[in-house]
Amino acid sequence: MIAARACANIALVKYWGKRDAALNLPAAGSLSLTLAALVTETSVGFDPALAHDVLVLDGASAPADRVTPFLDLVRAQARVTTRARVVSRNEFPTASGLASSASGFAALALAASRAAGLELDARELSILARRGSGSAARSIYGGFVRMHAGTRADGSDAYAEPIESALADTVRMVIAIVGGGAPKTHGSRDAMEHTAATSPFYSSWIAQVPADLAAAEAALARGDLKSLGEITEANALAMHASAIAARPPVIYWQPATLAALAAVRELRARGRTAWATMDAGPHVKVLTTAAEANEVAHALAAVHGVTDTIVSAAGGPVT
Numbered sequence: 490m491i492a493a494r495a496c497a498n499i500a501l502v503k504y505w506g507k508r509d510a511a512l513n514l515p516a517a518g519s520l521s522l523t524l525a526a527l528v529t530e531t532s533v534g535f536d537p538a539l540a541h542d543v544l545v546l547d548g549a550s551a552p553a554d555r556v557t558p559f560l561d562l563v564r565a566q567a568r569v570t571t572r573a574r575v576v577s578r579n580e581f582p583t584a585s586g587l588a589s590s591a592s593g594f595a596a597l598a599l600a601a602s603r604a605a606g607l608e609l610d611a612r613e614l615s616i617l618a619r620r621g622s623g624s625a626a627r628s629i630y631g632g633f634v635r636m637h638a639g640t641r642a643d644g645s646d647a648y649a650e651p652i653e654s655a656l657a658d659t660v661r662m663v664i665a666i667v668g669g670g671a672p673k674t675h676g677s678r679d680a681m682e683h684t685a686a687t688s689p690f691y692s693s694w695i696a697q698v699p700a701d702l703a704a705a706e707a708a709l710a711r712g713d714l715k716s717l718g719e720i721t722e723a724n725a726l727a728m729h730a731s732a733i734a735a736r737p738p739v740i741y742w743q744p745a746t747l748a749a750l751a752a753v754r755e756l757r758a759r760g761r762t763a764w765a766t767m768d769a770g771p772h773v774k775v776l777t778t779a780a781e782a783n784e785v786a787h788a789l790a791a792v793h794g795v796t797d798t799i800v801s802a803a804g805g806p807v808t
């Protein structure tokens with residue numbers, strides 16, 4: 490078995506829509522922060538005795554229906570036909586309900602390619618991980634990461650790469666877990682497709698992304714966390730606005746999500762560094778500094794309906 494570890498990432502400029510579903514090509518670029526606190530470790534071994542791929546996820550046997558098509562890509566590249574055993578474990582704080590497909594497919598891309606005898610470079614790994622999950626392409630790298638939408642039909646220019654920034658050392662993300670009987674949310678894959686197909690605001694959302702990416706990259710280049718935070722929060726709200734306007738709507742927010750957003754605005758009114766983003770679930774992730782992270786976590790923990798908080802520094806690349 491070959492083992493790999495990858496950190497999850499949270500997008501500051503979101504990926505929400507595809508230009509090609511078969512090759513999993515994003516309709517626009519995105520920009521993320523890789524998080525040290527959210528790690529997936531995955532081991533892969535190809536075994537001629539296996540009749541089909543086997544997945545063990547967090548200690549329990551799980552359906553391999555998203556793993557097998559991904560392993561088929563690795564088998565095709567490596568010219569092997571053997572089935573594999575995949576053992577994956579999320580070192581996420583328990584019951585956080587945080588999505589793990591980004592760290593999961595990034596770790597699987599490295600472990601499976603090595604186990605099959607391939608030596609892929611980081612860009613090739615990013616392209617491979619993208620086929621499993623678009624956000625996984627970004628988890629190949631640590632720190633701040635940009636994902637290119639690319640223009641080629643074969644997806645060879647749709648990969649991620651790291652962005653150097655002095656902010657990587659001082660930035661923190663505080664994750665406020667919103668619990669409490671939330672109904673099962675729509676998976677991001679189906680929900681972004683539904684948004685693209687039915688939301689009257691989808692085209693405005695996609696049209697906005699390049700300007701947000703340029704502004705976020707400029708903020709990273711000058712080490713300007715305030716500007717980065719403003720873009721992060723505005724971009725997340727625009728993404729959710731497009732989803733909320735889908736027909737029928739995709740609404741990920743719970744009452745505690747809005748209460749946490751209000752707490753973030755209140756922190757800012759008191760002069761604190763705090764900007765929020767949300768993904769395909771009710772949790773609120775807040776961009777802040779190492780110096781202010783504990784105060785931000787404390788304020789979010791006091792919000793009714795927030796059941797846990799996690800503070801994370803920037804994480805490293807897949808290993």
Ligand code: DP6
Nearest residue numbers: 500503504622623624677678768769
């Ligand atoms: C809201 O990467 O899960 O987290 O490519 O279909 O697997 P697929 O989608 P996925 O979508 C992530 C959506 C998001 C925003 C983001 O991470 O950029």
